[in-house]
Every structure is written in C-alpha cells, then in structure tokens.
Amino acid sequence: MRSRILGWTIGVALLIVLPPVLLALGQPFYVDLVRRIMILAIAAVSLNLILGYGGMVSFGHAAYIGIGAYAVGILGFYGFFNGWLHFAVAMLASALVALAIGAVSIRTNGIYFIMITLAFTQMLYYLGISVAEFGGDDGMRLKRRSELGLVDVNDPVQFYYLVLALMLIAVVLTHRIVNSRFGLVLRATKSNEARSRAIGFSPYPYRLTAFVVAGAMCGLAGALYGNHTNYITPGLMSWQQSGDIMFMVILGGMASTAGPVLGAFALLLFEDFLSGWTQHWQVILGPLLILSVIFFRRGLAGILYKPDA
C-alpha cells in the first residue's frame, strides 16, 4: 500500500515537472508524445474497467476514441467550438453507442464477444470512411480546437496539464468504482459467474453499466485525441487501434490501478525508441510483446507490486 502511494507520488511528480524540463532541453516533441501517451492511457484505463475487472474482452474499444474525436470534429464543422459541449457530447454519444453495442454483445461470451465488439467497431470504421461530408477516408481537419475558457488547448503545455489532470481523474474514478459494491460484483462475476448467480447477482445489468461507463470515459479520451492530432480520420477506429489499447492493458497489468497507465507509457515509449532506431521496429516489438505476456502474466504492475488479497 505504502509503496503504491510512493510510486504514484513519484510518477505524478515526474509528469508535472516534465514539460518545463523538456522545453528547457529544447525537446518540445516529447511534451506532445507524453501528452498523446496520457490520452491513450485514459482509453486504456477505461478498457481495463471492462477487460481487466469485468473479464469482457472488448476488441472494439477504439470505437469510442473515434466517436469522441468525431464529436469534436463534427460539432466544429457546424460551428460549435465550446469545449465543454464537445466533451459532454463525446461522452454522451460514446455512452449511447456503448449501450447499444453492450446490450447485444454482453449476451454472448468468449470468442463471440470478441468478434461482436470487433464487428461493431468495424461498422463504425466503414461508416467513417463512407461519410464524404466529414472527409471520408481522408479524414477531416479540425476548424478550431475545443475552446475551454480556463485552459488553452492550443498551448501544448496547458493542454498537457489538462490531459494529465483528466488522466488522474480517470484513474481515481476507476479505482473507486472497482472497489465499490458495484465493482466487487463486476470482479466477482469475472472470477466465478455461476457463483454470482447462485448468491443472487444477475450479471447482465452490472456488466452493461460498466461497459457504458468505460465507453463514456474512452469517448473523453477520443475528444482529447482529436484535439491532440487536430486531424480526425476513420483510422482512429481501426482494429489496430483497438488492439493497441488492449495491449497497453495486458502489458501494464490487467485489473490493476496503475497497469494501463504503465502499459501505455511502456508500449508507446518503446515504440518511439525502436522506430527511431530502425524502420523495422515492429519486427522487434512483436516478439518482445509476446515474451512479456508469457513471462509477466500480471504485467508491469505485477513486477512492481504484490497483488491485493
């Protein structure tokens, strides 16, 4: 417990001092990189709620990144630039889509669940490609970034701190949820569904609720991601993107608070390092990822911390 608090304190302190240090070193690129990592960490944290704690292997989580990003793009397209409106619509639209996808897919299990969540996200991906008004395959440039008043998203450093704050809120919120009565039902049902049913829990409404909460949270990550790239393409909803987020969770450690954040940093920093070194970096990354799954079954968080009793 104490080592966890210490770990978080050091980690957050590092993230707070990082931008001025990087700027002083003349490395503004890395402010952008870490910001991007933290945005995707929010997505990974949200996926961890359903994948790690709920046992729902969603292979379509990138759908909500796309929905969140397109919410920003489409509202801007029609002249709405209020950032709070962007975030609210991104989360609400993601929640509604998650409700629809979840309502169908949570009735299935195992490989069927994986395939159905993938299929829904592919549908959205092709929808993105086919709607010419919003750029179709080429995507669309944001007319303007979200206007939040307090924070200027056009300022890389201010945007960075906004993302950091939202990531920490997502972590704390998820931590509270998984330790609440609701979260325990979710985790227990992952552990032994027959037992949960036998003591009187109907798993479906709990799973669906978690699925919707995760969708909304990832929708916020999508809205941030749209602002980060300033350019939105259907590729945000590709299955590779879903796979990346899933990998962050697995690499970092499923069903752990810090896991998805660690996973996001590890995967994307390593990817950045390798791609600067050789253009065939995927040949190296792939096997390393496989080895990490084989040897660190509880992920990076499992190396750092002992499990909860």
Added chain:
Amino acid sequence: MRDASILAVRQLTKSFGALRATDGIDFDVREGETHAIIGPNGAGKTTFIGQLAGNLRPDGGRIVFGGEDITRLAAPRRARKGLARSFQITSIYPEFSALANVALAVQAHAGHSFRFWGDARRDRSLMEPAKKILEDVGLGARASELAANLSHGEQRQLEVAMALATRPRLLLLDEPMAGMGAEESQRMIGFLGTLRQRYTIVLVEHDMDAVFRLADRISVLVYGRLIATGAPEEIRANPEVRTAYLGEDA
C-alpha cells in the same frame, strides 16, 4: 400438499435427447425439515437440484417456493427469494479472501449493488455479518486468507457460509461432503447437524452415514423417478429401494 410445504414440485420433467433425466417428479419439502435426496450415480440428482436452483429449465411441471410459482425464474431471482445452493464441485471466488467471499453473499442479499463510490471492503454493514458467519462455520481464523489457499474441506465450508450469508429460507446442498476425507466428513456432518435445527435443507448426498444421521425424510431417485419418500427407517425397510439402490451398499 400440506400447508407447511415451503417447496412443492409437481410433475417436473427434463430430458436430454432420449434420456429422461427428470421423469415426472413430485416432491415436497416441509418447513424446518432436512430432506435428503439419494440415488445411484446418474439417477438425475444434480439435474433435479439444477432445476430447483434455476440453472436448468425444466421441460414441464411446476416448482412452487413459499407459495409462489418460480418455475420460470432465473437463478439469481430465486436466490434473492431465499433459495440458496452449494455446488457439487466447489464454487467459490478463489482470488478473493474468505471474508470477501462471504461479504459478497451478504451484499447480494442487501439489495442492488449499484453503488459506485464507497469502499465495499470498509463497509461495516457487509463485513460484520460476514465475519460473524465465518466464525459460525469455523473459519473465523482464516478470514483474511485467499479462498484459493484454503484446504478442500475449508472451501466446502466456505461455500456453505456463502449460502448462509444470503439468509436463505431453503438451503440446497449438493453433495457437501464430496471429495472430503473421513475426518473432514465427520466434521462437516457435525456442522450440518447444527444447521438442520435452524434451516430447511435439501441435501443431496452419497454418504449414507451422513444421510441417515441428518435427514428427517429421504427421497430416493432412480433413473429420473422418485421411487420412495419417507422417514429414514421406512426407506431402509423399503424393498424397492433396497433392490434399486441400498442393495449395493447393504
């Protein structure tokens, strides 16, 4: 049907292909009694219990629990109405502590769990009753142990503890002694002996020693049919039962 029946089963049938696993069963459980179901392997005991608990849909017939027709209710609804079960094959939450296992059962009985903020593991309204029940079943000292690390016998006790934590009106115990050594079995029989004074129990068990010591009435299930129901001495004396079942043991 006597008025005091808490559970009344009428003409229950269930087939798997050509196999009639449950073949027109009429079955009553009286308030307060311990009613054992015995029968040779493959007689359909677990199928029958599965239908009582709601894990299996019967093809026909009715199940009335506490005066209410529950034939179409799913397992969680039945559990919330006071029908608790233990499984033949141990079914617990291995990654949770023994205390957390029982606390979850307490929580299941405490109404819906759409509470997202408070830490459930510091919730005294869950932990205090859970601790008490663990102590009652003799696992008080093991409360903080991971359920996976408990011995087989302790896990069986934990399962019963979870059933008790839902404050059941009827306990369905599916072979609670399964896989236990002689000494563990004796301890479990002693424990069930204390429960039978406080609960209405349907006990499926192979261990004849346990059945004849604990049961007020016994029903004998053979090839999906109940061939006899009665007090232990009647069952012991029943010639049909002797040939069909006890003959193997006697």
